[in-house]
Amino acid sequence: MKIIIDQDKCVASGQCVMAADDVFDQRDEDGVVVLLNDDPSPGRLADVRQASLVCPALAITVEA
Amino acid sequence: MTTIPEYDIARSARCPLDPAPAMRARQEEGPLTRVRLWDGGTAWLVTGHAEHRAVLGHPEVSVEPARGLPRLSPAEAAGMDSMAKEGSSGLGFIMMDDPEHARLRRMVTSAFTVKRVEAMRPATQEIADELIDRLLAGPKPADLVEAFALPLPSLVISNLLGVPYDDHEFFQANSRTIINRNSAPAERGQAQRRLAEYLDGLIGEKLAKPGDDLLSGLVERVKAGELSRQEAARMGVLMLFAGHETTANMITLGTLALLRDPAQLALLRESDDPKLIASAVEELLRYLTITHGGLRRVALADIEIAGQVIRAGEGIITVNETANRDPSVFPDPDRLDLRRNPRLHVTFGYGVHQCLGQPLARMELQVAYPALLRRIPTLALATELEQIPFKHDGFVYGAYELPVTW
Numbered sequence: 001m002k003i004i005i006d007q008d009k010c011v012a013s014g015q016c017v018m019a020a021d022d023v024f025d026q027r028d029e030d031g032v033v034v035l036l037n038d039d040p041s042p043g044r045l046a047d048v049r050q051a052s053l054v055c056p057a058l059a060i061t062v063e064a
Numbered sequence: 065m066t067t068i069p070e071y072d073i074a075r076s077a078r079c080p081l082d083p084a085p086a087m088r089a090r091q092e093e094g095p096l097t098r099v100r101l102w103d104g105g106t107a108w109l110v111t112g113h114a115e116h117r118a119v120l121g122h123p124e125v126s127v128e129p130a131r132g133l134p135r136l137s138p139a140e141a142a143g144m145d146s147m148a149k150e151g152s153s154g155l156g157f158i159m160m161d162d163p164e165h166a167r168l169r170r171m172v173t174s175a176f177t178v179k180r181v182e183a184m185r186p187a188t189q190e191i192a193d194e195l196i197d198r199l200l201a202g203p204k205p206a207d208l209v210e211a212f213a214l215p216l217p218s219l220v221i222s223n224l225l226g227v228p229y230d231d232h233e234f235f236q237a238n239s240r241t242i243i244n245r246n247s248a249p250a251e252r253g254q255a256q257r258r259l260a261e262y263l264d265g266l267i268g269e270k271l272a273k274p275g276d277d278l279l280s281g282l283v284e285r286v287k288a289g290e291l292s293r294q295e296a297a298r299m300g301v302l303m304l305f306a307g308h309e310t311t312a313n314m315i316t317l318g319t320l321a322l323l324r325d326p327a328q329l330a331l332l333r334e335s336d337d338p339k340l341i342a343s344a345v346e347e348l349l350r351y352l353t354i355t356h357g358g359l360r361r362v363a364l365a366d367i368e369i370a371g372q373v374i375r376a377g378e379g380i381i382t383v384n385e386t387a388n389r390d391p392s393v394f395p396d397p398d399r400l401d402l403r404r405n406p407r408l409h410v411t412f413g414y415g416v417h418q419c420l421g422q423p424l425a426r427m428e429l430q431v432a433y434p435a436l437l438r439r440i441p442t443l444a445l446a447t448e449l450e451q452i453p454f455k456h457d458g459f460v461y462g463a464y465e466l467p468v469t470w
């Protein structure tokens with residue numbers, strides 16, 4: 001699985017963290033998304049897909 | 065000639081927790097229809113879920129009043145005109161496009177990260193428990209709005225911002241005037257000014273003596289020359305205002321919805337699985353959609369939505385409550401089902417303007433419902449549904465009072 005995030009687009013809603021907090025985190029200064037793991041195990045695919053779907057800023061792309 | 069139906073958000077007295085009958089009728093006609101506004105103008109009404117997200121995620125739509133945003137009442141139109149004259153945007157960045165919007169919004173996002181909000185959970189739990197102690201010690205029936213639903217988020221946001229809670233009556237009264245869509249323009253303007261002056265005063269105090277609250281953080285930006293004092297005051301107003309009215313209504317109506325559905329209520333009361341509680345809160349957010357009536361946008365270029373071209377300059381209203389009851393995304397959408405996965409709901413909006421305080425709202429609700437239901441297992445409505453005064457007149461739906469007993 002390959003995950004690409006776009007920090008410029010991110011609006012810090014935190015939805016990705018709620019969907020998969022082992023994969024996404026937020027920067028302390030401004031809440032912008034950071035990727036903790038760019039290649040999580042296939043078992044995490046559903047949650048990561050969910051993160052990408054709920055992201056209001058279309059800042060997360062998942063290739064699997 | 066076909067007549068264009070009127071824009072009408074009044075929910076039905078018989079099903080006060082469901083979207084307005086007029087909105088549902090539009091949704092049955094298709095995801096994108098036209099409505100006539102009070103001033104005779106028309107706007108596109110977006111009632112489908114996919115279309116809702118397509119509009120709000122589109123780079124060629126604007127939220128700036130000066131670009132031709134649809135106006136929903138005479139009072140609002142007057143307010144927008146006076147803002148345009150002053151060259152200001154009264155409610156701050158929620159009515160601005162990027163890059164200005166992003167610049168200002170990013171100055172406050174650090175306070176609302178999932179981690180920061182989590183750190184506030186124990187204090188929120190304490191607030192909830194104390195309010196419930198007081199409620200239980202007082203007379204019954206009691207008004208849940210006054211005793212619990214309003215003070216809980218007010219206390220939380222006041223602490224976060226660094227606003228003395230002793231002033232809560234002042235800011236609640238002014239917020240109510242702003243949110244009531246029938247407020248006269250002069251009244252609303254006054255309420256906005258009063259809040260801005262109040263915040264400006266606080267900013268003055270924090271310039272002299274900073275604390276570690278959100279307002280003090282903005283004051284740092286003012287000192288650094290990144291933000292004007294007026295912008296900081298506006299952001300403070302927006303946060304104070306958005307931080308209590310919305311969550312208070314969710315606590316009130318969520319409790320009402322649960323009391324009317326004992327099986328769902330039991331499910332939430334008897335579970336201590338944080339996942340189920342979180343998901344139940346999402347479902348209540350979806351089902352109730354207190355941010356009703358629609359989010360306004362205006363097309364900046366010709367854009368195509370649901371096979372229909374919306375021309376540059378045309379107004380658009382995207383309706384959260386019908387998107388949240390779209391059967392193609394939420395099967396059997398009118399059923400409150402705490403076990404469904406409702407994560408795609410649009411109660412917080414969608415796109416770059418999606419609610420900034422959503423992690424905070426979620427945490428507060430995840431604390432509030434279980435606290436109420438567990439500590440007051442016999443909680444019951446102390447009135448008939450028909451007697452509850454619902455906020456049919458507001459941009460945020462809710463109830464002015466909810467008499468409960470136990």
Ligand code: SF4
Pocket residue numbers: 009010011012013014015016017024026031032033051054055056057058059060
């Ligand atoms: S969901 Fe999207 S906008 Fe929200 S924090 Fe994650 S990447 Fe940013």
